[in-house]
Amino acid sequence: MSFSDYKTALVTGASAGMGAAIVERFCKEGLTVHAVARRKDRLQDLAARTGCIPHELDMTDYAGLNELLGNLEVDVLVNNAGLGMVGNLTTLGEDDINNMIDLNLRSVLQSVRVVLPGMIARDRGHIINISSIAGHYNFGGNPVYHATKSAIHMLSQQIRVDVLGKRIRVTEICPGRVETEIFNTNHGVSSGEEAHKKFYEGYEVPSAEHIADTAAFAVNMPSYVNVGLIEIMPTFQVPGGLTTLKTK
Numbered sequence: 001m002s003f004s005d006y007k008t009a010l011v012t013g014a015s016a017g018m019g020a021a022i023v024e025r026f027c028k029e030g031l032t033v034h035a036v037a038r039r040k041d042r043l044q045d046l047a048a049r050t051g052c053i054p055h056e057l058d059m060t061d062y063a064g065l066n067e068l069l070g071n072l073e074v075d076v077l078v079n080n081a082g083l084g085m086v087g088n089l090t091t092l093g094e095d096d097i098n099n100m101i102d103l104n105l106r107s108v109l110q111s112v113r114v115v116l117p118g119m120i121a122r123d124r125g126h127i128i129n130i131s132s133i134a135g136h137y138n139f140g141g142n143p144v145y146h147a148t149k150s151a152i153h154m155l156s157q158q159i160r161v162d163v164l165g166k167r168i169r170v171t172e173i174c175p176g177r178v179e180t181e182i183f184n185t186n187h188g189v190s191s192g193e194e195a196h197k198k199f200y201e202g203y204e205v206p207s208a209e210h211i212a213d214t215a216a217f218a219v220n221m222p223s224y225v226n227v228g229l230i231e232i233m234p235t236f237q238v239p240g241g242l243t244t245l246k247t248k
């Protein structure tokens with residue numbers, strides 16, 4: 001089942017970064033692509049550039065999500081919209097915690113709940129979940145983000161079990177640092193320019209287009225090949241490390 005076997009895709013978080021790059025790539029591959037995000041102007045620009053169908057929606061508006069996704073036949077669902085906030089459970093506020101859980105996890109569960117039955121009925125579908133190395137490794141101090149992404153990892157595995165016997169594929173793409181707009185807010189900087197300086201200047205990191213290429217690679221495999229998990233990081237980035245503190 002390569003691109004030619006699919007007709008439609010829906011990409012969340014499509015107004016920037018990886019989502020926009022995936023929309024662009026999938027449009028080029030000939031799919032009708034539904035692009036979902038909150039910023040209307042960005043979506044309109046993307047639609048003018050790529051021919052995608054824009055949908056202005058906050059993915060944590062579950063009634064809106066049900067209405068939109070419930071009325072579409074989606075062959076390829078890309079759960080990409082995500083939010084990271086720096087802080088641990090002693091510093092994050094109640095809303096910060098809820099916002100990350102609502103977008104990074106709850107909206108993905110709800111999207112799959114709405115879209116999967118149609119895929120099962122048509123015996124055709126591909127779910128691509130964008131997780132993070134935060135879902136696989138310990139680092140920094142952001143337990144909520146790590147917890148949501150770890151849940152996306154397990155969800156990706158579990159959907160595979162649930163749909164065994166159907167031609168439905170599930171791919172988790174697990175990025176390390178990628179140059180997007182994710183660090184523009186909530187990461188101790190006040191502008192995109194500052195974020196660029198702090199997180200990207202002097203580093204060699206993958207671009208959003210590399211993630212789009214990765215998604216396209218997984219979709220383009222024949223129907224009997226499921227690319228389950230791809231970790232993609234800068235060559236000069238490694239997870240790991242051990243901290244041991246002396247008590248005296």
Ligand SMILES: NC(=O)c1ccc[n+]([C@@H]2O[C@H](COP(=O)([O-])OP(=O)(O)OC[C@H]3O[C@@H](n4cnc5c(N)ncnc54)[C@H](OP(=O)(O)O)[C@@H]3O)[C@@H](O)[C@H]2O)c1
Binds near residue numbers: 015042177
């Ligand atoms: N960049 C990295 O280094 C990195 C590393 C590992 C994992 N990731 C993951 O990769 C995914 C894509 O992130 P990115 O780096 O491309 O980030 P980005 O450039 O900040 O883009 C995030 C996208 O999500 C959308 N979004 C945010 N809140 C939303 C909401 N409530 N409803 C609908 N859309 C919403 C944003 O659009 P609107 O603001 O217009 O809604 C935007 O299109 C995320 O799941 C992120 O956790 C990123």
